[in-house]
Amino acid sequence: MNSNLIVKQQGHISTITLNRAAKGNALSTDMLTELEAIALGFADDEYTRAVIIRAEGANFSFGMDLDEMTNRERPSLLMLRREAELGARLMRALRDIHQPTICAIQGIATGGATCIASACDFRIAAENARMGYGEVKLGINLMWNALPLCVHLVGPARAKQLIMSGKLVAADALAQWGFVDEICPPEELDARALAWANDYAVLPPMAVQMIKRSINRFAGALDEAIMHADVDQWLLGVQSEDFTEAVSAFMQRRPGEFTGN
Secondary structure, eight states: OOTTEEEEEETTEEEEEEOOGGGTTOBOHHHHHHHHHHHHHGGGOSSOOEEEEEESSSOSBOOBOHHHHHSSOOOOHHHHHHHTTHHHHHHHHHHTOSSOEEEEEOSEEETHHHHHHHHSSEEEEETTOEEEOOGGGGTOOOOTTOHHHHHHHHOHHHHHHHHHHOOOEEHHHHHHHTSOSEEEOGGGHHHHHHHHHHHHHTSOHHHHHHHHHHHHHHHTTTHHHHHTTHHHHHHHHHTSHHHHHHHHHHHHTSOOOOOOO
């Protein structure tokens, strides 16, 4: 197994750990592909009754690995579009895990990392946690079919604040908005996530998992029908001059100068 992802079993609880702390747990394509496979694998696992997603290091994750995005040879437009569907596949795989899922977040979580958290059933945040969606600062849309999940959690107005501004929002505000289910001191984060997992692991698994599936299907009945074009919006964004300028400004730690082109 890729050392950037570690899966451990503790009784009826499985824990997935992002283990790339030296890189801020930046999400590489390999990590996303393996996380999708792990999520799908729980469908054949009748022993696990709850799943925790956590991360090593000071921060949950800085989101997609920009070095990988900018330093690779670009494939054809056709293959670029197909590759860009990975995020949405991952979100479906995480959301469709039969067992209850708990995400434990410390420090910064942004972009794809916040998407992963939103695909879980519950989110426990350390007091120092800050979360957001930084895609807009790169001149691109929020993709991965993740926008509806944010709207379901916090409503349209606050979703606009999170997604359109690109700002990181503190855990206490996110708890008031309904994005975060509990806040705790950083040193208690793993214990609280485990406690939440235990609460569901001791219940009759078939009933818990059927209820979860029904709630998800009801809440997200129209999500995929509406969000089918988010990959195409992303393709438009990454071919813009503003995207090139945004990435350069980010790497050079300077304000960007955007023209709308």
